[in-house]
Amino acid sequence: TKQPLKVLVTGAAGQVGYALIPMIARGLMLGPDQPIILHMLDIPSAAEALNGVKMELVDAALPLLKGVIATTDLVEACTGVNIAIMLGGFPRKEGMERKEVMSKNVAIYKDQASALEQCAAKNCKVLVVANPANTNALILKEFAPSIPAKNITCLTRLDHNRALGQIAERLNMHASEVKNVIIWGNHSSTQYPDINHATVITQEGEKSVREIIANDKWLSGEFITIIRQRGAAIIRARKLSSALSAASAACDHMHDWLLGTPKGTWVSMGVCSDGSYGIPPGLIYSFPVSCEKGEWSIVQGLKIDDFSRSKMEASTNELLEEKSLAYSCLS
Ligand code: NAI
Numbered sequence: 001t002k003q004p005l006k007v008l009v010t011g012a013a014g015q016v017g018y019a020l021i022p023m024i025a026r027g028l029m030l031g032p033d034q035p036i037i038l039h040m041l042d043i044p045s046a047a048e049a050l051n052g053v054k055m056e057l058v059d060a061a062l063p064l065l066k067g068v069i070a071t072t073d074l075v076e077a078c079t080g081v082n083i084a085i086m087l088g089g090f091p092r093k094e095g096m097e098r099k100e101v102m103s104k105n106v107a108i109y110k111d112q113a114s115a116l117e118q119c120a121a122k123n124c125k126v127l128v129v130a131n132p133a134n135t136n137a138l139i140l141k142e143f144a145p146s147i148p149a150k151n152i153t154c155l156t157r158l159d160h161n162r163a164l165g166q167i168a169e170r171l172n173m174h175a176s177e178v179k180n181v182i183i184w185g186n187h188s189s190t191q192y193p194d195i196n197h198a199t200v201i202t203q204e205g206e207k208s209v210r211e212i213i214a215n216d217k218w219l220s221g222e223f224i225t226i227i228r229q230r231g232a233a234i235i236r237a238r239k240l241s242s243a244l245s246a247a248s249a250a251c252d253h254m255h256d257w258l259l260g261t262p263k264g265t266w267v268s269m270g271v272c273s274d275g276s277y278g279i280p281p282g283l284i285y286s287f288p289v290s291c292e293k294g295e296w297s298i299v300q301g302l303k304i305d306d307f308s309r310s311k312m313e314a315s316t317n318e319l320l321e322e323k324s325l326a327y328s329c330l331s
Contacts, residue, residue, distance in 0.1 A: 004035040004066045006121070008081040010112065011088030011130060012040035013050040015240060019247035020085070021053060025065045029251040030083070031259060037067035041077035041088065074111065078119040085250060086112065086140070089130030102132070102322070103329035109136045113143035120147070125257065128154040129250055133187045134270050134284040135322040141272060141284065150295070153257070154270030156191065156286035158242070158249035159183040162230050163193045166223060167200070167209055177201040178209070182288045183268035185315025186322070191286065192311035193227040195219060197302055220307065261290045266299045277304060277312065283319050
């Protein structure tokens with residue numbers, strides 16, 4: 001039998017936490033034969049709610065769950081963790097300046113970077129979900145220099161899955177029959193959902209999405225807007241953010257990173273750029289990646305047309321601007 005893995009979830013008393021924790025504890029993230037010990041962190045004002053989640057985990061009598069820590073102590077939360085899922089952050093409230101929100105999150109991620117660097121297991125793998133996800137991950141990477149940069153990622157799998165879902169709906173197919181969409185860039189409204197390399201399975205074999213949909217206007221207009229605005233649409237409908245699909249995507253992200261992607265299939269992950277596709281090295285940018293043996297690698301050699309190039313650059317520029325805003329909060 002496998003040794004338990006320690007999984008940290010920050011912001012665990014929040015909405016995404018409530019959806020994600022049972023998924024992790026039932027083996028949807030790390031596999032059905034992987035025992036886990038959950039480390040749940042939140043801030044003191046949420047301590048009582050966090051303890052309520054712990055009570056529910058006891059009540060669920062989950063076979064894979066070998067232990068639960070519910071704490072507001074950052075060091076206790078980070079000690080020995082193999083996996084860290086970062087949901088905790090400071091949300092933008094009405095009337096707040098962008099810089100104010102950025103400054104709160106930069107402070108949080110700087111502290112958490114130091115705690116992870118000092119206390120986490122050596123090869124700890126990190127997924128940042130909390131917004132601004134790419135820039136929070138960037139700060140975490142900069143302030144935890146002894147954690148390999150390749151171990152620090154952010155979530156754009158929700159956007160990726162949304163793109164699969166929209167293509168499938170449009171074609172009256174199932175999402176599992178669509179693959180290789182790409183989310184480039186920032187997890188924000190400048191992200192570029194790219195279907196130029198996506199394919200669907202048909203009775204006559206694999207066909208390109210472009211060939212089958214053949215409606216350029218929809219593909220380069222409405223489709224992109226739907227994906228970029230989907231989060232806002234969910235909030236309008238639910239009066240709450242998209243916690244179920246975010247939690248599901250976080251499981252997919254870690255699952256595929258650790259256990260691998262099927263041959264010929266890629267997924268989107270926010271990772272540290274190595275300069276591929278002309279993206280500035282060091283930026284946390286969403287790329288198409290394939291995974292094997294716990295390592296991701298950026299899919300190389302895809303042809304990028306002028307339309308795609310300009311969208312990718314717009315998102316790059318936004319990330320560079322966020323980076324300089326974040327750094328201005330540090331000084
Ligand atoms: P929420 O507000 O319900 O939960 C956030 C939790 O974080 C709260 O319980 C809060 O007390 C806690 N928290 C705040 N500061 C903390 C700190 N310093 N340490 C530990 N915990 C702290 O928000 P929700 O809906 O659960 O979303 C979580 C985050 O994920 C948000 O930033 C949201 O914008 C982001 N998100 C990102 C998505 C993506 O695709 N990348 C998708 C959906 C949400």
